[in-house]
Amino acid sequence: MMTAVNAPAPAVAGGKERPWIFHAADNVWSALQGLLPLIALLLLWQMLGDSRSPYFPPPSTWAAALIDRTNSGDLIPAVLVTLQSVAAALILATSLGVGIGGLIGASPALARCLGPTLEFLRTLPPPTIVPVAALIIGVNETMKLFVIVFAALWPVLLNTTLGVRSLHPTLLEAARSLQLGVVARMTKIFLPALLPSILTGVRVAAPLAIIVSLLAEMLTLMPGLGALLLMAQRNFNAAEVFGLLTVVGSFGFILNAALAAFESWALMPQGRT
Amino acid sequence: MTIQPAFQCERLCIDLPGAPGVRRIIEDLDLEVGRGQFVSILGGSGTGKTTLLRALAGLTSHSSGRAVYEGREVRSPVPGMAMVFQDYAHALLMWRTVRRNVALGVEGRLRNGELDQKVQNAIRMVGLERFRDEYPWRLSGGMQQRVQIARALAMEPSALLMDEPFGALDAMTKASLQDQLLAVQAETGATVLFVTHDIEEAIYLSNTIILLKGSPAHIARRITVDLPRPRDQIVTKELPEYLRLRHQLFEAFRHEIHA
Structure with a gap:
């Protein structure tokens, strides 16, 4: 049985599991440790950099540029818009991916029918979808959502399909012999059994969603971090470009950390974290 | 006193798909299991013990004949x-x-x-x-x-179907679970169908042992176990009747054991 070794955990009853929050804290700490080289590099840049350089302004100027953007009221709404698109698209892509992937995994006939079509769609690079979607749907939030979902769908779909196919036959038979209804089988047995596969898919899909969201914003100049970045570049504001890159990087980093924490919480009962 | 059968098979045939084509696993099997009985299905590896049990559980469909539980034809898992x-x-x-x-x-x-x-x-x-x-x-x-x-x-359940439930356990755990199962059966009065390849386990637990043999399989023998209950891991296994049955069954499987 697991006991707290180095974390100063509050006295939990003997033999009890450490709360998941400590696992999350561990994850954050190990992630921060991984950031140390990057921080060292930035410090070095700050010390050796020339604050008048038009191409490589030191980090302190990025901060100044970001504060300017915040004060002008552009940065926070842009971050929120991008976050909203990414979150909504991930939720949609996960629901669609689990639904379609589950059906394809369960039915070999359906897999044969849909396989080639899905394979074709999957290999289309998401940037090439943007013009098509813009033509058909128009340049609006729906189009952006569509394009992000289109990119983020596949990892969830494929992982769910594989997950369904690798469900153990004994588990399926146990479900049958317990005579559970269709809904009970889904919610009590199949979804929890597939959760690890689904979450792996979501973890792969999240960075894709961010990439495509920024891309769509840059290509269409719809509000968001991508548009802000492109405008800064067009204004030759190198400090702001670097500053926004930091924001984008942190954005992905935090989203990934949040998903990791959710995963370790959700899979705790399965003993897989 | 007539004992109402819990399970009944009449000319039961089961075919399963295999790589070279459909293979007949069980042919023309007749079986009757009374309520509250503890019946072990014993046989060598690959004889179709599990297939028979799964057919009675409604997990495998049979090709012809009848598999009946409490008067109802079994085609899918049945309540009870x-x-x-x-x-x-x-x-x-x-x-x-x-x-x-x-x-x-x-x-x-x-x-x-x-x-x-x-x-x-x-x-x-x-x-x-x-x-x-x-x-x-x-x-x-x-x-x-x-x-x-x-x-x-x-x-x-009024019937408990067990597919080599103790097959993956060590000898001591197995013995303690056997005793627990006997106590549970005495308490609930459930009919138990118990698939095993362990001769001594079959004798220790059962009222009746069904011996499956051949390919396709048929019932080679039906052996009644007349050992007193409650059974005991030490005392029961030293009774002359236990040793006689053990001898008889090992004899029946001799060529399979030496093969």
Whole structure:
């Protein structure tokens, strides 16, 4: 049985599991440790950099540029818009991916029918979808959502399909012999059994969603971090470009950390974290 | 006194798909199992013991003949029956605690108080009270198999179908689970169909042993075990009748053992 070794955990009853929050804290700490080289590099840049350089302004100027953007009221709404698109698209892509992937995994006939079509769609690079979607749907939030979902769908779909196919036959038979209804089988047995596969898919899909969201914003100049970045570049504001890159990087980093924490919480009962 | 049959097979034939084509596993099998009986299906590896059990459980369909449980033709899992699989690690839900695993088969159908009481009772019968709120993956193999048995018991089945349930356990755990199973059967009066390849286990547990042989399989022999109950791991296994049956059955499998 697991006991707290180095974390100063509050006295939990003997033999009890450490709360998941400590696992999350561990994850954050190990992630921060991984950031140390990057921080060292930035410090070095700050010390050796020339604050008048038009191409490589030191980090302190990025901060100044970001504060300017915040004060002008552009940065926070842009971050929120991008976050909203990414979150909504991930939720949609996960629901669609689990639904379609589950059906394809369960039915070999359906897999044969849909396989080639899905394979074709999957290999289309998401940037090439943007013009098509813009033509058909128009340049609006729906189009952006569509394009992000289109990119983020596949990892969830494929992982769910594989997950369904690798469900153990004994588990399926146990479900049958317990005579559970269709809904009970889904919610009590199949979804929890597939959760690890689904979450792996979501973890792969999240960075894709961010990439495509920024891309769509840059290509269409719809509000968001991508548009802000492109405008800064067009204004030759190198400090702001670097500053926004930091924001984008942190954005992905935090989203990934949040998903990791959710995963370790959700899979705790399965003993897989 | 006539004993009403719980299970009945008439000219039962089962075919299963294989690589070279369809293979007949069981041919023209006639069988009758009385209510409250403990019947072991014994046979060498690959004779079709599990196939027969699965057909009676409604998990495998038969090609011709009849498989009947309590007067009803079995085509899919039937209420009143509960199955225990050999592979407990995959039959249990690892994300549910022992208590919630045991509740799985009954939780939709009962009110909370009644549910709790049934689950508690099933957990008590297999002696896992201390581990009610533990996850199965934290328990030993023998305990996990007890969880699966408790899950079947919570459904208060009139028939318990067990597919080599102790096959993956060590000798000591096996002996203790055998005794527990006998106690449970004495308490519930359930009919038990028990697939095993362990001759001594079959004698120790059963009223009747069905010997499957051949390919396709048929019933080679039907042996009545007249050993007193309650049975005891030491005393019962030293009785002359036990030793006679053991001799007889090993003799029957001699060519398979030496093959």
